Amino acid sequence: MHIVIIGAGGMIGGKLARALAARGHLRGRDIGRMTLADMVAPAPVAGVETAQVTGDIADPAVVERMIPPDTDVIFHLAAVVSGEAEADLDVGLAGNLLGTINVVQRARALGSCPVLVHSSSMAVYGGDTPDPITDHASLNPQTSYGAQKAMGEFLITDFSRRGLIDGRAFRLPTISVRPGKANKAASSFMSSIIREPLNGQEAVCPVDADFRHYYLSPRQVVANLLRGAEVGADAFGANRAVQMPGRILSVGELVAAMTAVAGPEPARLIRWERQPEVNRIVEGWRWDLRPEKGYGMGLRDDASFEDNVRFYLEDDLPR
């Protein structure tokens, strides 16, 4: 089978490509070929014949090259991230809305009803919707990124209902511990307060220890995307958009888990400096999520945040 990963140059896309190459099969068939697509050439993976395609998914001709006629499964993980989509509405619309339209239309054009796994986001929630957020909560995104992701979900459900694609959109929790460097995203601290101390560096925590949010490790995100590609279409019912399970945790619990795994030293590298502007943004984010449908189709959260810490040490700690 031929698998396409759009956004293979991203953190999750890269991990997914390596996981697919390592397992060698999906949906009961051997993986014969993978196409890794992104704006810049993604790293190749060992063990499977791979092609690389670069370009902007806002261009339908690029998407046609990214998704060859014999494609069986598409993972569409490419996105203009939250901060950038908020800073430039048209860039976000081009990447997240038009890009997703192009991917879905190309998948339809194959004529083979390919599986399309897409990364949506918890950012579709917010605003007027009361907590807790169940599978039947209204979407009311308060960022352009979230609005564009919501629109993509409706497109995927409708194309799937019509039998043109076999789409599956998963709303990813906030990923922690995310490897790499801190960035300007308001959520950056949710990984950096663990990652930097584990790397022996200082980190600033801009919220109080009782700030709660909804988390999943990169390793479990990848496992859930694989499960999401394999589960039967019947599991989705009439809505192809599903919340991916995560864990509700306070920042204090994140730090305690780090201490349980790595000892007391890393936590001493955290400077607690409350930043009002960060709090103003992240306090509007939802964390009280009840993803019954996702659990029901075999998606899982991490057993504890100690696992998230261990996975970072095993998978991502800089050598």
Place this chain on the structure above:
Amino acid sequence: MHIVIIGAGGMIGGKLARALAARGHLRGRDIGRMTLADMVAPAPVAGVETAQVTGDIADPAVVERMIPPDTDVIFHLAAVVSGEAEADLDVGLAGNLLGTINVVQRARALGSCPVLVHSSSMAVYGGDTPDPITDHASLNPQTSYGAQKAMGEFLITDFSRRGLIDGRAFRLPTISVRPGKANKAASSFMSSIIREPLNGQEAVCPVDADFRHYYLSPRQVVANLLRGAEVGADAFGANRAVQMPGRILSVGELVAAMTAVAGPEPARLIRWERQPEVNRIVEGWRWDLRPEKGYGMGLRDDASFEDNVRFYLEDDLPR
């Protein structure tokens, strides 16, 4: 002030244009000019200087002509209807999704944050969402029309959140008594079983008398669109998409109201012939709607279906 009606050639658009011309003011200002836009030239209205613009809103250049720089309020009522959007996915996407993107982008380009009133639809509900449908129910459209309307809602809320437009999207109930001729829509009987008998003609009712649905008269739709244009933006909170109130009524209640207003003769012109294919479609439609937010901003339903019958006789009965 300058008002643009896109879809002014439609039944609601035409009634709205005449109502605006008759009242002469909106949002506390005199109406100096109206632009009536549609695929074919809409009928002019008396009493206000009007321009007509024709074309397809899937073309941004057409939309630029439809919405001149001095526009204050836009009513965007144009749509590819449910049956056509289901029959041809690309036609629906062009008219309902790309068309709405073009209208919203043009409204943004004015730079004056114009009011944009848009007709969404109850077709955004369905599928997995449990009844009753509150203001916080998840959208799960089971038609391409409904999916495209849902996407437009998110676009309008996001552009409004960013302060680019002052958008207001109203989910219209099923309109009855709709004037004109029966068509191939599955909902056609919801008007024709009243309209045709009042016109002295036979009509077929394909569902049982206890079939329930959610209705509003054309006259009250127009009144609600006017209220929706005038109400303060604060009334919308974080979500610019609002269910317009209607009344939950059985077909038996519709017919009884007709008899109460027009005597026993018209009801004798109804042939009750249950049609399984019609029932299969309309039984999936939602009617148990609780539009608290709409009521809260002063939108109203009809006092009784007897009013719907009277409004038809007063406004629309062929002479």
